[in-house]
Amino acid sequence: MLQLDRDAKTLGGIVAGTIPAAKLAETTRSIAQGARESVTAFEPAVPGGRSKPEVWSNHAEFLSDMSAFARHAEDMAKAGESGNVSQVTNLMIDALPCKQCHDKYRMPKPS
Numbered sequence: 001m002l003q004l005d006r007d008a009k010t011l012g013g014i015v016a017g018t019i020p021a022a023k024l025a026e027t028t029r030s031i032a033q034g035a036r037e038s039v040t041a042f043e044p045a046v047p048g049g050r051s052k053p054e055v056w057s058n059h060a061e062f063l064s065d066m067s068a069f070a071r072h073a074e075d076m077a078k079a080g081e082s083g084n085v086s087q088v089t090n091l092m093i094d095a096l097p098c099k100q101c102h103d104k105y106r107m108p109k110p111s
């Protein structure tokens with residue numbers, strides 16, 4: 001999800017007007033791809049890393065959250081292709097559920 005992190009920051013910059021909107025389509029497309037790949041990456045239950053045990057004990061629900069993320073990111077990528085920054089801004093909340101999911105399913109950084 002490291003690429004997702006970079007793309008989400010770039011998109012934040014585009015929406016804030018500090019990064020040229022010309023990057024909108026490629027950035028939203030890359031987020032949609034990263035979301036799709038995350039669904040695939042988490043399909044096999046491989047406990048470890050910073051995934052909370054709930055990722056695997058609530059695996060169906062977790063994958064359903066991840067799939068919803070992928071669907072919304074795909075909608076946002078379509079809006080991104082048309083270069084419509086305000087439409088992308090409207091779709092961003094659903095398309096970037098990063099923090100909600102991390103709060104629920106990711107362990108805090110080891111100190």
Ligand code: HEC
Nearest residue numbers: 001002004005008048049050051065066069097098101105
């Ligand atoms: C449906 C749940 C879910 C969503 C949505 C989600 N993540 Fe994650 N993410 C996780 C989990 C679980 C881990 C911990 C993986 C591990 O350590 O094994 C993780 C790990 C990460 C990491 C640590 C590095 C890595 O690749 O494991 C980064 C960075 C990250 N996510 C960024 C994002 C960003 C940015 C978004 C939104 C665009 C996002 N994530 C959306 C569940 C999610």
